Amino acid sequence: MKKLLYAIAALLLVFVVVIVVAVSLVNTDDIKQLLVTKTKQATGRDLVIEGDLSWRFFPSIGFELGKLRLVDPPEFGDGNTFSMDGAEMSVALLPLFSKTIEVGDINIAGLNLRYQTKADGSTNLDDLTQAGSSQTASESDPTQSQQPASSSASDWQIRLSGINVSDANVQLIDLKQNKTQLLGPVNFTLQGLELDQDNAFSMSLKYTDGKLQLADELQGLLFVASDFDQLALKGVTNTLTLEGASLPNGKMNIASEFELAYTLSSKTAQLSELKVDIDGNTQLNGSSSVVLADLPLIKFDLHIPLLDSKYFLAADTQSSSSEQQTPSNKESTTPSEQEPDLSALKLFNLDGQLSIDKLQHGKLHIENLKQQLSLKNAVLRLNELSAELYGGKFNTSASLNAQGKVATYKLNANLANVQARPLLSDAADFEFIAGSLQSTLKLQGKGLTQTAIKQNISGPINASFTDGAIYGINIPQMIRTTKAQLQGGDRQQAQQEQKTDFSELLLEVNLGNSLATVSKAQLISPLLRVDGQGNSHLVRESLDFDFIVKVVASLEGQGAKNDLAGLNIPLKIGGNWTSPEINLDMKKLLQGQAKEALSKELNKALGDDENSKKLLDSLGSFFN
Numbered sequence: 001m002k003k004l005l006y007a008i009a010a011l012l013l014v015f016v017v018v019i020v021v022a023v024s025l026v027n028t029d030d031i032k033q034l035l036v037t038k039t040k041q042a043t044g045r046d047l048v049i050e051g052d053l054s055w056r057f058f059p060s061i062g063f064e065l066g067k068l069r070l071v072d073p074p075e076f077g078d079g080n081t082f083s084m085d086g087a088e089m090s091v092a093l094l095p096l097f098s099k100t101i102e103v104g105d106i107n108i109a110g111l112n113l114r115y116q117t118k119a120d121g122s123t124n125l126d127d128l129t130q131a132g133s134s135q136t137a138s139e140s141d142p143t144q145s146q147q148p149a150s151s152s153a154s155d156w157q158i159r160l161s162g163i164n165v166s167d168a169n170v171q172l173i174d175l176k177q178n179k180t181q182l183l184g185p186v187n188f189t190l191q192g193l194e195l196d197q198d199n200a201f202s203m204s205l206k207y208t209d210g211k212l213q214l215a216d217e218l219q220g221l222l223f224v225a226s227d228f229d230q231l232a233l234k235g236v237t238n239t240l241t242l243e244g245a246s247l248p249n250g251k252m253n254i255a256s257e258f259e260l261a262y263t264l265s266s267k268t269a270q271l272s273e274l275k276v277d278i279d280g281n282t283q284l285n286g287s288s289s290v291v292l293a294d295l296p297l298i299k300f301d302l303h304i305p306l307l308d309s310k311y312f313l314a315a316d317t318q319s320s321s322s323e324q325q326t327p328s329n330k331e332s333t334t335p336s337e338q339e340p341d342l343s344a345l346k347l348f349n350l351d352g353q354l355s356i357d358k359l360q361h362g363k364l365h366i367e368n369l370k371q372q373l374s375l376k377n378a379v380l381r382l383n384e385l386s387a388e389l390y391g392g393k394f395n396t397s398a399s400l401n402a403q404g405k406v407a408t409y410k411l412n413a414n415l416a417n418v419q420a421r422p423l424l425s426d427a428a429d430f431e432f433i434a435g436s437l438q439s440t441l442k443l444q445g446k447g448l449t450q451t452a453i454k455q456n457i458s459g460p461i462n463a464s465f466t467d468g469a470i471y472g473i474n475i476p477q478m479i480r481t482t483k484a485q486l487q488g489g490d491r492q493q494a495q496q497e498q499k500t501d502f503s504e505l506l507l508e509v510n511l512g513n514s515l516a517t518v519s520k521a522q523l524i525s526p527l528l529r530v531d532g533q534g535n536s537h538l539v540r541e542s543l544d545f546d547f548i549v550k551v552v553a554s555l556e557g558q559g560a561k562n563d564l565a566g567l568n569i570p571l572k573i574g575g576n577w578t579s580p581e582i583n584l585d586m587k588k589l590l591q592g593q594a595k596e597a598l599s600k601e602l603n604k605a606l607g608d609d610e611n612s613k614k615l616l617d618s619l620g621s622f623f624n
Helices: 002-025 028-043 094-098 126-139 315-320 420-428 450-456 475-487 586-606 610-618
Strands: 047-049 053-056 060-065 068-071 080-084 086-092 100-109 112-117 157-174 179-190 198-208 212-224 230-244 251-263 268-278 282-291 297-308 349-361 364-376 379-389 392-401 408-419 433-446 459-471 499-512 515-524 528-537 542-551 568-575 580-584
Touching (some): 364 420, 408 420, 420 433, 515 542, 528 568
Parallel strands (some): 100 157, 112 157, 297 349
Antiparallel strands (some): 047 068, 053 060, 060 086, 068 080, 157 179, 179 198, 212 230, 230 251, 251 268, 268 282, 282 297, 349 364, 364 379, 392 408, 408 433, 433 459, 459 499, 499 515, 528 542, 542 568, 568 580
């Protein structure tokens, strides 16, 4: 880099000498006509120079160029590929004799670039890029490119008074996609440039694509080391305004402060002192770095005091999220489902951590969230994710392997002492279970579409709820009603809260083959024992469970006679995830009651010997 800059300095010196000679020998109108002619010969384009071309050579050597424009090829309309209102540059003459290049203000006004793509993919720059590449290939001289730099080049010093770019615009027109983007006006000012010194700069720009509007203002200090090994932006403040229908409330204001440095020798970019404020609602601070190797390594350490998703989701998105969870009794065959493109994970490595004091999503809230993330060789690892939620703690680790065509994943998680009902209610409007939740899971799968996850996810899930209740069903009341039906008594029972209290609820679930198979579901309460098993189809979202309820104490209170004690009462749960159907299996109940009554009578008649038991067993199939 240093040798290149010194070579440029030498070229500038030659340029200055040429200009001095040219001023005394050449008419400016002749130069303008020469530029027009050569441009026509090289590109077939018309170069129109409307302004004056003038120069001076004492006390500084410089030039001023007025309006000019490069016309588009005829097939792209009557526009201009490039135009400029004016440009000015000067180099002080006397400092050149002391090996100092003092460049005056470089002023460029009204710079415009128009880049157009037709429906067939051709652009209005194709003829220029093709001509430029062929000319470069024919004129290149490898022997000249390897000439060593002059031994005295290190004695040169460079100073720049300033750079001013005003009202620059870039227009991108894509007729193939019927889209137009406009960047501008862009204004940039550099208030001088001295090596090893802080130099003030400012920039403002606007952008629009017809849907999103962006306005940005940036200012700070530019530092360039004398050995050109480090370039830094210091004390930068940036104000960014976004407007568009896709944004929450149609607008977003982002204010930031940071420092950015790049070291050439280590190929390292360092972002520090980062502070971001979004609409006064969300703050972020931290640091980051990038090492530019064959696979760039990105590191970060970020902290967010409060992150609320409502500030980043449009109102219609939040309201429609629940509507999209409509249950279906048919397997999804949506043809638009495609595996996400994870090829970007092969382009860099990552190592970072993020902490969030409070995370809010709708009613769901999580505190003290800490995340440690790494990416290496297309394997993304969540080495740690811990948080406090609803009176308990959550810890998990996970990995995502994107090395193959279809990604694979693993997930290990542990929940301890979490209050289940408020968590499930806030997260998914699921209020059927309350209690202190302990849970472990160890899952893996292949594929990241919704259907692929449901079809291929596998592994065990174990959960226990203590001192809780099942809402939506009052099993003691259902038993009392059933008892009245069987005995011909009053079937009308006083309405009670639809919940069944328990001291412990155990679940053992195994996922696989599109099913969540429950091998053990056990509820223990002072009045009841419930044991069950069954499955839920993950794609159809259906429920198919059978439970046996056993009354172990009086339903009327302590000391009361319990005619149903010891009786197995079958309970069946069907329907789907959002509309479960809970019913007593009356057929099995009546079969069980008749079988028990007949067994008692046969025991009385036949006795309790071995032959009597065999006879009772042979009659068992009669009730199936």
